[in-house]
Amino acid sequence: MRADAFLAAAEALPVRSLRDLVPAGGIVVVAPHPDDESLGCGGLIAEACAQKIPVRLVVVSDGIGSHPNSKSHPPERLRNLRESETLAAAASLGLSPEHIAFLRLPDRFVPASGPEAEAAAGAIAEAARACGAGALFVTWAHDPHCDHAASAALARRARELLGRGFLGTVSLYAYPVWGWTLPPETEIGEEPRGARLAISHHLRAKAAAIAAHRSQTTDLIADDPQGFRLEPAMLARFARDHEIFLGDLPRRRSLGRLR
Template sequence: MRADAFLAAAEALPFGDLADLAGGGGLVVVAPHPDDESLGCGGLIAEACARGVPVRLVVVSDGVGSHPGSPSHPPERLRALREAETLAAVAALGLEAGSVGFLRLPDRFVPAAGPEAEDAAQAIARAARACGAGALLVTWAHDPHCDHQAAAALARRAARALEGVRLHAYPVWGWTLPGETEVGPAPRGMRLDVSRHLGAKARAVAAHRSQVTDLIDDDPQGFRLAPAMLARFARPFEIFLEVAP
């Protein structure tokens, strides 16, 4: 199926309830970079926290690839900033800092195989066991970013070690795919109504100041989320695609 048709169908998936995702257990959100959790799952995290559903967030990369040429924010300082932004973001959603883990794998070079990947998958599996997870949520394997694809592979690996845990994907950069890209069969899954959490989600996204403002202004190649991209994630629903075992 072409990406344009697939994503249009994803936007029309039926609405479901949080329990349809969690299956009576907790949830683990796997974010390739600090900010993916707020963009793709901010409403879900807020809804789970409001209901008392256990949530764990695992941030895979260190995020330092966003401004690699900044003199004012060398890697260690940028990593600390992006982790602090993440903690502020999830606090806006109702999630405590103790529920967040940072794997600190190299941004733009997250491994999908090998010893580091196995360690990362085990860390995701531990987070799932810690919250009695019924589901893992990770970026879509067709997102056109190597770290998003690697994170999807890590979550699949973790899911294989967790009996009865479902795996769902949330598109982030998938929305930028050329329409003619082939992405496989028609989507299965659900949309989650997050309309009552849009304010909290907006505050969470805004907390990632290094990604949405000119906070770091000394790197001509520095990354900044475009307004059109931010608008896509300000809609009153989030999309979660079933990932076949």
């Protein structure tokens, strides 16, 4: 299936509630970079926090690849800035700092295998255990960014490490970020499965979370001509009243006539 057809079909997936996606337990959001959590899962996090569903956020990379030539923001200062922006963004969504882990793997070089990857997958699994997770949410493996694909591999490995627990097998959902920019002719495979989550009640909180990432959305760091900045069209993509999560929804147990 071509990417243009796949993504069009993804935008027509049925609307489901958070508890349709995750019938029990908490959730873990895995973000390759500081800001991916707000772009792809801001509404999800806000909805979970509003429902008092336990949430953990794991930020995989240190984020310093966004402005590699800045003199005003050398690597350590940029890393600290991006982490502080993430904490502010999470606060806008209702998530407390103690529920956020920064793995600080190298931006643009997140490993998908090897000892560092195994340790990162272990950290994601530990976050899942801490909140009794029923699902992990991570960037789509087809996102055309190496760190996004690697983070998807880390989440898959974390689910393997978790095995089958009290709540059964932990579900795994993917959220597209850079996947929306794929060349239309890119072959994806089978048609999408999953659901859309309505987030209209959380649009203001999500917008505030995205805006908190000032280093990525403004000219806050102005001394790197090659520095990254989210384009208006990309920001508009994530200002919609739903978020898309790809994956197999859990089967509902039959309760007969009970309601």
